[in-house]
Amino acid sequence: MANTIFTQVVNRERDIEAVADGYKTKIKNDLWLADGLQKDAIQNSWDARLDKKHSKDWECGFSIQELNKKNYLCITDKGTTGLSGTKFFTPEELAKILEKISTENRRGEDLACFLNSNWSSKNSEDGGNRGRGKTLFLVASKDKKVFFESLRSTDNSYVFGELYLDNIDKQVKFVLLYDEEGKTAFNNKFGVGISPISWSGTRIFISNPDSTILESVRDGQMLIFISNSRWESIKKYEAKIFVDDGKEKRYAELPYWYESKEKIKGIEEKEFPAEIIKEGTSYKTKRLLLRYAPNSDLPDSIRGIAIQRGGMTIERIPAETLVKEQGVGDIYGWIEMENKPLEEDMKIRCEGPEHFDFSWNINPARHLKNYIQWKIREFAKDYLKIIETEQAKKNKIQRTAEQEAIRSLAPLFKKIGLFGKYHGKKKRKEASRKKNEVLRLSMPDLEFPRDNRRVNYEEKIKGTYVVPINEYGESILVLIRFFIVSEEGKTEILQEKEISLHGDANIKIGPDEINISKKFKVGGYSLKARMIALEAKENRLPDGTKIEKGTILYERVNQKFYVETDPPESGPFDFQPRGKEDKNYIFEWEQEEDGYIIFYNELHPRIKSLITNQDKDKLKEYLIEHGSLIALQIKFEELIASEEADLDDEDKELLMISKTNKPAEVFPVFLKKYSEFLWDLNK
Numbered sequence: 001m002a003n004t005i006f007t008q009v010v011n012r013e014r015d016i017e018a019v020a021d022g023y024k025t026k027i028k029n030d031l032w033l034a035d036g037l038q039k040d041a042i043q044n045s046w047d048a049r050l051d052k053k054h055s056k057d058w059e060c061g062f063s064i065q066e067l068n069k070k071n072y073l074c075i076t077d078k079g080t081t082g083l084s085g086t087k088f089f090t091p092e093e094l095a096k097i098l099e100k101i102s103t104e105n106r107r108g109e110d111l112a113c114f115l116n117s118n119w120s121s122k123n124s125e126d127g128g129n130r131g132r133g134k135t136l137f138l139v140a141s142k143d144k145k146v147f148f149e150s151l152r153s154t155d156n157s158y159v160f161g162e163l164y165l166d167n168i169d170k171q172v173k174f175v176l177l178y179d180e181e182g183k184t185a186f187n188n189k190f191g192v193g194i195s196p197i198s199w200s201g202t203r204i205f206i207s208n209p210d211s212t213i214l215e216s217v218r219d220g221q222m223l224i225f226i227s228n229s230r231w232e233s234i235k236k237y238e239a240k241i242f243v244d245d246g247k248e249k250r251y252a253e254l255p256y257w258y259e260s261k262e263k264i265k266g267i268e269e270k271e272f273p274a275e276i277i278k279e280g281t282s283y284k285t286k287r288l289l290l291r292y293a294p295n296s297d298l299p300d301s302i303r304g305i306a307i308q309r310g311g312m313t314i315e316r317i318p319a320e321t322l323v324k325e326q327g328v329g330d331i332y333g334w335i336e337m338e339n340k341p342l343e344e345d346m347k348i349r350c351e352g353p354e355h356f357d358f359s360w361n362i363n364p365a366r367h368l369k370n371y372i373q374w375k376i377r378e379f380a381k382d383y384l385k386i387i388e389t390e391q392a393k394k395n396k397i398q399r400t401a402e403q404e405a406i407r408s409l410a411p412l413f414k415k416i417g418l419f420g421k422y423h424g425k426k427k428r429k430e431a432s433r434k435k436n437e438v439l440r441l442s443m444p445d446l447e448f449p450r451d452n453r454r455v456n457y458e459e460k461i462k463g464t465y466v467v468p469i470n471e472y473g474e475s476i477l478v479l480i481r482f483f484i485v486s487e488e489g490k491t492e493i494l495q496e497k498e499i500s501l502h503g504d505a506n507i508k509i510g511p512d513e514i515n516i517s518k519k520f521k522v523g524g525y526s527l528k529a530r531m532i533a534l535e536a537k538e539n540r541l542p543d544g545t546k547i548e549k550g551t552i553l554y555e556r557v558n559q560k561f562y563v564e565t566d567p568p569e570s571g572p573f574d575f576q577p578r579g580k581e582d583k584n585y586i587f588e589w590e591q592e593e594d595g596y597i598i599f600y601n602e603l604h605p606r607i608k609s610l611i612t613n614q615d616k617d618k619l620k621e622y623l624i625e626h627g628s629l630i631a632l633q634i635k636f637e638e639l640i641a642s643e644e645a646d647l648d649d650e651d652k653e654l655l656m657i658s659k660t661n662k663p664a665e666v667f668p669v670f671l672k673k674y675s676e677f678l679w680d681l682n683k
Helices: 012-026 032-047 091-104 110-114 135-140 179-193 211-218 221-229 231-237 339-350 365-416 605-612 616-641 649-659 663-682
Strands: 059-067 070-078 145-151 158-165 172-178 201-207 240-244 249-251 268-272 285-292 304-309 312-317 331-337 439-442 460-462 467-470 476-486 491-501 513-515 523-533 552-563 573-577 587-592 595-600
Touching: 012 032, 012 135, 012 158, 032 059, 032 135, 032 211, 032 221, 032 312, 059 179, 059 211, 070 211, 091 110, 135 145, 135 158, 135 201, 145 179, 158 179, 172 179, 211 221, 221 231, 221 240, 221 312, 221 491, 231 312, 268 365, 285 365, 304 339, 304 365, 331 339, 331 365, 339 365, 365 573, 365 605, 365 616, 365 663, 439 476, 439 523, 439 552, 467 476, 467 491, 552 573, 573 616, 587 616, 595 616, 605 616, 616 663
Parallel strands: 059 240, 304 331, 573 595
Antiparallel strands: 059 070, 070 201, 145 158, 145 201, 158 172, 240 249, 268 285, 285 331, 304 312, 439 467, 460 513, 476 491, 476 523, 523 552, 587 595
């Protein structure tokens, strides 16, 4: 009996799951599918662009579309070759095309390779030449079904088809139609709401897309993934890549952190020119640029050294994993490689199939990693150690001056009857609070175990998240960071997220609750949050502030709590630095639930000089003198808001001055009390 040769029957559903698992492992966020999808789709389109040198007329984007009462994620490109290659009509013709690709390394057979797993018509110089990215389209569809159309630049021929997983035999199958027959099928499938493609390019329709993809498109996260991975293409070629959530079409912009040094405040930068990374090899960089950004709002998604290949970021190496020095985590930057042989060998030998990592134990990746490590050390020697030490000293001086000023002001607080929420003897109506800002953060559900905000070990703080609010009138791309700061100034980020903030947003940033374990030392802490603009806007804020990339839009969240200790009795005030390039601002104050915060402008020349000269005593004196005047002003505001029956005689006397309609008499009273306080303090 002759041997029977069987062809292995492959369960393609398991193959699709394996591809998904590969991406999920390499991409460390919950929206891994959206991140992986945008990277593969854009890379395929970028490689197919007609104008390779300048990318003229090239565009690629993602949109949510409802067609014939069904949701689709539509991936569109323009200015590309389309699904070019030999037309085929039978399985036999397809087999011959794939055979030629295999034996002759034939290029340009994009149509055949797009429809068949693990085939690619790209050569080793192109990105994504392993044929896995298109499988991700099926992963992204809950129906495991994708429709596509293309108008080919090579022959002006139209192609329409369907690619799907057969649920019965678990094989991936496709239907393919050309020209008028294809256009008729397109119209029958999608109805009158959309017309067949009329430009050179391709459209892919992912049927019933995964909910995480819809979420990432609607909240702007997809746009941020694109900006963070394709920033080099945007910077060098002004690449047009958009996301359309059905309400608004937005184009990816260059992230603030990759702007020129002149546009970013408070950074040090060094550029290393092209050089050989390892003696005895021809592996050469184009350039390495390192930046040191201390005390910045650098997002986690940008931290580290971006390894660029083919105009996109493949991986970021955290600087602190390469060099164990204090402050190295505030270094970021990027490296560009010469195409041959370094970039080509990095891609062929070391790059993962998902295009999100490299194998760093294989050369030339090992050589490159050692080179970056060496340059970070050189950069740190020139800049980091001096700057880090000086900045640490300044921070310590400011904190010490603030704390000593608060203690010195405590007698005045008590004398004029200003107390915090938990120490006051009189109930007064609140002084008028600052008007809500149009872009702000709220903590609506914060709940402590007890009224005085003491929290003991094994207890919980509930509602520990912020809700962003947008009443600006248009959506805006922002970074929201929610964090805890200890009395010593140590910061722990609870969550940060980059989102496109719409007016109807309903988003929570941060955990639902915080368990107070013994990792918290005894003492005071503050829950804080900050909203930062990631794009410039033409319309200003109501107070006249111009919105630029990096503008701090809101940072008034400051909820204190105390671990295993009661709140201090020093008074209802707290000093905090808030730097602004604004000549009209030196001090401002805001009411919070348990007192007031006095903000001082650390960028104001008068205060900046005290900080720069590290003169703690003079900074303390300056805060005391101005804090006492501000305390009197707040007292006056509280009196105006109070019920007269609750006031003592001294308070009534001051209040009567305000009612005599003689404002000129107010300041002499202030000056008298101010003088008395400083006299007693200095005596």
